[in-house]
Amino acid sequence: MDVLDLARWQFGITTVYHFLMVPLTIGLSLLVAGMQTAWVRTANPKYLRMTKFWGKLLLINFAMGVVTGIVQEFQFGMSWSAYSRFVGDVFGAPLAMEGLVAFFVESTFLGLWIFGWDRLPKRVHLACAWAFSLATMVSAYFILAANSWMQHPVGVEFVDGKPRLTSIWAVLTNNTALAAIPHTIFGTFAVAGAFLVGIAAWHLWRRRDDDAPVWRASVKFGAWVGAVAFAGLAITGDVQGKLMFEQQPMKMAAAEALCHTEAPAAFSIFAIGDVSRPDCENVKSITVPALLSFLAHNDFSTEVRGIEDLVTEYQQRYGTNYPVDPQLGELSGKPIDYVPNLPVTYWGFRLMIGFGAIGALVGLAVLWLTRGGRIPRTRWFPRLALAGIATPFLANSFGWIFTEMGRQPFVVVPNPSGVDGVWMFTARGVSALTTGEAWTSLITLTLLYGVLAVLEVFLLARYVRGGVAGVMPPEKPDGEKSDDRLAFAY
Known part of the structure; x- marks a missing residue:
């Protein structure tokens, strides 16, 4: 593999790994704040014990997310310095806002929440929980605004070969971002809901406390959180699909392996054959007639352009060959391949939807099986519940892989309706590294992340097995509760 491939693999591995932590932190923080609110309002000790147990797991995941997230920004300068110079004037604002406004607020109120038990008034302490949890959403907003600009550049003008920011408001209110944010937040609730269901059902099955x-x-x-989240994902995903039809038609065609333009266009449920070829000669697909046209434009007759026609259009707009430039390595002067990796985009899109639906169904199945005090005693019940935890994580991961892979060969996608000249080929963004340096970085970070994965699983498993008793402060001999101000400290 050349430096470009190694840099892409490295960024993909570390980003997907980091994104395993992010949705659980965002979703679980909001659910824990809800649990604590129930305790403050009702004084029911059940809700306090829920807050303590799930809050401990939240803190482990948050700490690991911070550690793995730091690497992401360093990678911009390490492996993608040319890309960083190109987007720096735009990305500086939302990333600074994420660090100064969101992350610092998040960390400050998280610290007050950890050490504020029995020191702060109950309602003040609860306000810290909500401030921390809402700050995680604000943090996600700024990151998604930056990512959405890469998918749909707005609020800039092209000056001296680089985009120059003219309106931070346009970047923050980019319609691509406004569609991505609720979709992502519903995804975090799907992850957190499955996490609660899987672990709680396993404890019910044990009957040991x-x-x-x-x-x-x-x-x-x-x-119920998981079921509502899946419904929200379907609605917001539909909005994103319509924007994708307008802004990134090649990504939509790749998601469907739609090689030839159709009007109306059918939605492919399942394809049999080799979807890697852009001519689709060997593909047989089970389809729903005209559904893709409806998903694209809310009617059953809209024309959806296929890969072959789009390749011709892209060649006319953006060129047929890469420039002759030693920095491009093996791609210097070579034809530009405008077709994303079709197996990844086609199957990634379906795996995203499939795992999301399975996660919601598992949660509802467990809810039904435990109704009225019932607890199935068969061994498949805890296995079903625990396996259900993985499904929304997988759905989120495949969704992001589809989103990022579907825009190739661009790292900054052209805006088809404005801001002429603002785009960047992925091959143009990589740093001037040697193959040995790229391999060293990839292997080192992958091994480090592997160690961190083992550490997180160990800590989570330890506290999950310990149950509520493992996170509640012990009682003094005279019946008076001990000081639990450090109950969450590590």
Whole structure:
């Protein structure tokens, strides 16, 4: 592999790994704040115990997310310095806002929440929980605004070969970002809901402690959150699909392996054959007639352009060959391949939807199986519940892989309706590294992330097995509760 391939693999591995932590942190923080609100309002100790248990797991995941997230920004300068110079004037604002406004607020109120038990008034302490959890959403907003600019550049003008920011408001209110943000937030709730259902159902099946009310409430809460989240994902995903039809028609065609223009266009449910070829000669697909036209434009007659026609259009607009430039390595002077990796985009899109639906169904199945105090005693029940935890994580990962891979060969996608000249080929963004340096970085970071994965699984498993008793402060001999101000400290 050349430097470009190695840099892309490295960024893909570290980003997908980091994004395993992000949705759980965002979704679980909001659910924990809801649990604590229930405790403050009702004084029911069940909700306090839920807050303590799920809050401990939240903190482990948050800490690991911070550690893995730091690498992401360093990678811009390490492996993608040319890209960083190109987008720096635009990205500086939202990334600075994410660090100064969101992350610092998030960290400050998280610290107050950790050490504020029995020191702060209950309602003030609860306000810290909500401030922390809402700040995670604001942080995600700024990051998604930056990513959405790469998918649909706005608020800039092209000056001296680089985009220059003219309106930060246009960047923050980019319609691509406004569609991505609710979709991502619903995805975080799907992850957090499945997390609650899987672990709580496993504890119910064990029947080894006296906290059955905690686990039953967690199962019910998580299952309904997951079901609502999947419905929200379907609605917001439909909005994103219509924007994709307008802004990135090649990505839509790649998602469907739609090689030839169709009017009306059918939606492919399942393809049999080799989808890697852009002529689709060996592909047989099970389809729903005219559904893709409806998803693209809310009617059953809209024409959806196929890959072959789009390649011709892209060649006319953006050129047929890469420039002759030693920095482009093996691609210097070579024809530009405008077709994304079709197996990844086609199957990634379907795996995203499929795993999301499976996660919601598992949550509802567990809720049904545990109704009225029932607890199935078969061994498949805890396995089903625990396996259900993985499904929304996989759906989120495949969704991001589809989003990023579907825009290739661009790292900054052209805006088809404005801001002429603002785009960048992925091959243009990589740093001037040697192959040995790229391999060293890729291997080192992959091994480091592997160690961190083992550490997180170990810590989560330890506290999950410990149950509620493992996170509640011990009682003094005279019955008075001990000081639990450091109950969450590590």
